Amino acid sequence: MSSLDVRTVDLRAINSLTKYPSIPTYHALDPRDGGLLAECVEFTGPATLTEKIDGTNARIVVLPDGAYLIGSREELLYARGDLIGNPALGIVDALRDVAERLTGAAADDRVMVLYLEVYGGKMTAASRHYTSSRQVGHRLFDVAVLDDPAPMLSWATQRISAWRDGGGQRFLGEADLVARADALGLATVPRLATVAAGELPREIDKTHTFLVDHLPRTTVALDGPAGRSEGLVLRTADRSVIAKARFQDYERTLRRREGRR
Incomplete structure (x- = not known):
């Protein structure tokens, strides 16, 4: 697919088109102090609960011609065939073999x-909850498909950002x-349960209890005793x-409430 030849295409456009969008917290964050507000995201129908792993967000962009790109959340780090890749956070080392296996996985003119x-190793301060010997693991949490990205390659960066933040990317459903x-x-990432929307807690304290009940410890420890997880998606x-619902957000909010009493 010549229009997406990684040697000639505008990589800034590819980077912006394939960035992972921010997802909201289950309870809204107060912009003044980072605490949680009573307002929460409305669900209808069943909600799948998955473990939120405390690592670093990474992506593999698979092109129809067998090429691929590896990136962090913010930037592209490596293209297939590069002699030298950006070593940031160990992402390329962790995912290069995976990406090599995926060449040819994109269909027709689509980009996957x-x-x-990517977690463990020395990724974050929370790595100790997953490994005692600095092992590194990775878990897939989403897949997006770009059906016809060629026309968007000439868009201005601001237009691509608006498209992405407005839900332009097509993500695969659960099945x-x-x-x-x-x-x-x-x-x-582990599937923990499927819960009817009416059974989801709405109060902040009950949501914290809900987190503890469903995920007392991480389910993806690489070695040693399992530590705490970051939360649920x-x-x-x-x-x-x-x-997303993170333990630290609920614990911080509940501590502040307790301190005011």
Whole structure:
């Protein structure tokens, strides 16, 4: 696909087109102090709960011609065939072999973007919760497909950002995501439960209890005793609604409430 030849294409456009969008917190964050507000994301129908792993966000962009790019959340770090890649956070070392296996996985003129959490090693301060010997792991948490990216390559950066932040990217729904992961031989972030929307807690204290009940410890420890997890991600089957709930946000908010008494 000549229009996406990584040697000639505007990589800034590819980078912006394939960045992972921010997802909201289940309870809204107060911009004044980072505490949680009573307002929460509305779900309808069943919500799938997955573990939110405390690592670093990474992506593999698979092109139809067999080329691929590896990136962090903010920048592209490596293209297939590079002699030297950006070593930032060890992402390229962790994912290069995976990316090599995926060449040819994109179909027709589509671009497939796989979003993975790379964790353990020395990724974050939370790595100790997953490994005692600095092992590194990765789990797939989302897949997006760009059906016809060529016309967007000439867009201004601001237009691409607005398109992305406005939900322009097409993400796979739950069933297709799991099926794609199985077909590619990739482990996903753990599926913990499916909960009816009416059974989701709305109060901040009850949501913290909900987190503890569903995820007392991480389920993806690489070695040694399992430590704490970062929290949960909640999503509808079609991924039209998605939100994250992090232990630290609820603990911070509840401590402040207790301190005011």
